[in-house]
Amino acid sequence: MFIQTEAMADPARLKFLPGREVLADGVLDLRDMSEAAVSPLAERLFSIPEVSGVSFAKDSIIVTKGSGEWPRLKPAILAAIMEHFLSGAPLVRAGATAGDQPSRSNRAADEAARIDRIREALRQVIDPELGYNIVDLGFVYDVAVEEGGVVRITMTTTTPGCPATGYLKKGAGESVSAVAGVEFVEVKLTHEPRWTPEMMSPEAKAIFGIGDGGGR
Known part of the structure; x- marks a missing residue:
């Protein structure tokens, strides 16, 4: 049995590929x-x-280490994986109930927390013209997290011809790539709907003097 390994963006995690199905459905x-x-x-x-x-x-096992170095840990992990598959034991024990496994609500909470971390990373990207972050300016329309650490960002700019478009897209991709657990980032630019100052967060509106009775 040959088990491949793949490095991940988070150095504390390593992917093991046993060359056969691991889990029939989901994660x-x-x-x-x-x-x-x-x-x-x-x-x-x-x-x-x-x-x-x-x-x-489906076809991978991702192991997270709390300490130690991979060159020393890999042999023990590879041996454990090989012993399991050679034993013929199931991945999940028969009779294990849904209550024994992490609940859907826990997984939803984990995903929400991951999206929050991604949005915080995107707040490090500053529009050079307005001098404020792209999240609170309302440029980030959607953050989607998919299996395998894939993140898809849908964002916009103030205008279709904004000269900072390339800079902002690159900044968004690089900032999200640095988030633990993210393996691939796709940044999609759209101008539907067109951006307006009303899309700003309340904090940004206050900074720019936009709101009831306010103006810029």
Whole structure:
């Protein structure tokens, strides 16, 4: 059995590809030994002291380390994965109930927290003309997070011919790429709907004097 590995943007995470199906559907994220009780493989992995997180997807296993160096940890992780598949044990134990696994609400909360981190990263991108961040200016229309650490950003600029367009797109991509767990970023530019100052956050409107009774 040959198991490949792939580096990830977050140096604390490493992807293992066993060359066969791991999980039939969806993604299963496990964060400690108590959650690992639903999976024989997760228990093997969490028995390695430095392992702090395990995520199963269709054809991959992502391991998060809390400490240690990958050259020393990889042999133990590879052995655990190989032993599991050679044993013929299921990934998830028969009879494990939905309550034994991380709930959908927990996963939704995790995704919401990830989007919040992405938006905070995007706040580091400053429009050179207005001198304010693109999130509170209302330039970021959508942030979508997909399986495998894929993030798709839909954004705009003040006008279709804005000279800072390239700078802002590049800045958005680079800032989001630095967020832990993000593997690929696509930044899509749109001018539908056209941006207006009313799209600014209340904080930005206050800075620019836009609001009830205000003007710029």
